[in-house]
Amino acid sequence: MLSQHFVQDFGMAVRQLREVRNWSQEQLAGHSDLNRSYLGEIERGQVSPSLITLHKLAQAFQMSATELIVQTERISLLRESQRLRLAAIAG
Template sequence: MTALVESLGLVVRQLREARGWSQEQLAEHSDLNRSYVGEIERGRTIASIVTVEKLARALGISLPVLLADCEHIAQRRQAQHIRLAAIAC
């Protein structure tokens, strides 16, 4: 999967855990299946924009903020990967 898909999973998990919610609770708040939420958090599925909006709304943040957080993490992970590749050379 792409870095952005993996980053979405990380951000969703962090926000869910910050609220003290289980995956099941997030699924209920976002009207999604619990196993689907788990797949998103593990970065194993590409969520539609409608699904991402449901997650953002359930987590109490706007869609642009959620996507910006995902992009920020993806960029940080890419920079780390580049640094590690440079060290390996």
């Protein structure tokens, strides 16, 4: 289950980075040499991208693959923090 959350968080990171640049999915597809519909699946957390895809996306965003993973980790930490806060309120 944890890995599925990571896949979803990765998709959210990709979407956030794309939106900060005001790119459409088609524009990101052009910059990364990936299919637009595949990018949609990544952003929705429906697929687990390969290392090659990670590399292509990082290059498109002009960052390292490590920086893209760090962005994903930040989202994961925020998600967990929110979950714990809600559990404390409910508990």
